[in-house]
Amino acid sequence: xxxxxxxxxxxxxxxxxxxxxxxxxxxxxxxxxxxxxxxxxxxxxxxxxxxxxxxxxxxxxxxxxxxxxxxxxxxxxxxxxxxxxxxxxxxxxxxxxxxxxxxxxxxxxxxxxxxxxxxxxxxxxxxxxxxxxxxxxxxxxxxxxxxxxxxxxxxxxxxxxxxxxxxxxxxxxxxxxxxxxxxxxxxxxxxxxxxxxxxxxxxxxxxxxxxxxxxxxxxxxxxxxxxxxxxxxxxxxxxxxxxxxxxxxxxxxxxxxx
Numbered sequence: 564x565x566x567x568x569x570x571x572x573x574x575x576x577x578x579x580x581x582x583x584x585x586x587x588x589x590x591x592x593x594x595x596x597x598x599x600x601x602x603x604x605x606x607x608x609x610x611x612x613x614x615x616x617x618x619x620x621x622x623x624x625x626x627x628x629x630x631x632x633x634x635x636x637x638x639x640x641x642x643x644x645x646x647x648x649x650x651x652x653x654x655x656x657x658x659x660x661x662x663x664x665x666x667x668x669x670x671x672x673x674x675x676x677x678x679x680x681x682x683x684x685x686x687x688x689x690x691x692x693x694x695x696x697x698x699x700x701x702x703x704x705x706x707x708x709x710x711x712x713x714x715x716x717x718x719x720x721x722x723x724x725x726x727x728x729x730x731x732x733x734x735x736x737x738x739x740x741x742x743x744x745x746x747x748x749x750x751x752x753x754x755x756x757x758x759x760x761x762x763x764x765x766x767x768x769x770x771x772x773x774x775x776x777x778x779x780x781x782x783x784x785x786x787x788x789x790x791x792x793x794x795x796x797x798x799x800x801x802x803x804x805x806x807x808x809x810x811x812x813x814x815x816x817x818x819x820x821x
Contacts, residue, residue: 565762566814568609568785569802571792572766573600575615575629575645582790584742586694586710593793597632604637606799609814611637612665612734612787615645619668619708624652627659634660642690648676650683657684665734667692671707671714674728681729690764691730693722696738703751710738719754726761733759734787736766742790744770747778756782772797772805779811
């Protein structure tokens with residue numbers, strides 16, 4: 564059985580770590596991404612995810628120099644996203660130190676790009692990031708361009724299509740729960756995990772240790788955590804210990820430098 568993963572998620576704006584609620588509300592600065600990554604690395608997290616929140620709407624790709632600096636300091640797998648639309652950009656990010664590349668808007672606007680990327684770099688390098696939100700009648704739909712555009716796609720159907728196009732993992736992010744620390748979308752996790760054959764990373768909602776175990780019990784292969792690590796005294800060590808104590812199959816506590 565594959566071990567469940569704990570993944571801090573970094574949102575980058577102008578070279579700084581930031582955190583918002585529901586993608587756009589109440590921005591708070593949360594420190595230096597390189598020094599924070601080093602701390603999490605010492606705690607023995609399984610991976611790190613970096614997302615440049617402005618790259619897509621500014622028509623550029625995530626800045627590679629931050630990734631290079633992080634890759635020099637930490638030794639856990641790095642997933643990097645933000646504005647990725649070409650194979651050349653993926654190649655550049657991988658050369659900068661990324662292990663996987665997260666693709667969001669390009670997967671919506673050019674779905675076959677996922678197949679081309681997987682064919683060239685391998686399925687294991689390609690993570691499709693799906694942001695979704697409930698509309699005025701409660702129907703959950705996929706949104707693109709940093710949550711600013713409505714697509715009409717059903718999140719489960721879209722995730723399954725991305726799997727068919729050879730995505731290696733699905734990163735599922737609830738805009739409504741982003742930064743709210745009120746629990747993951749367990750209904751969505753359960754619905755997707757029953758259908759997907761590739762790993763599902765659940766994002767948005769961690770506010771307590773119990774939230775983490777509920778998401779993994781619902782079927783997530785991994786959970787991302789941001790606000791809970793930044794704004795509470797819960798650390799990756801606490802999360803891992805709690806999960807292990809409660810029977811979740813997680814990697815033993817060990818920093819990458821140990």
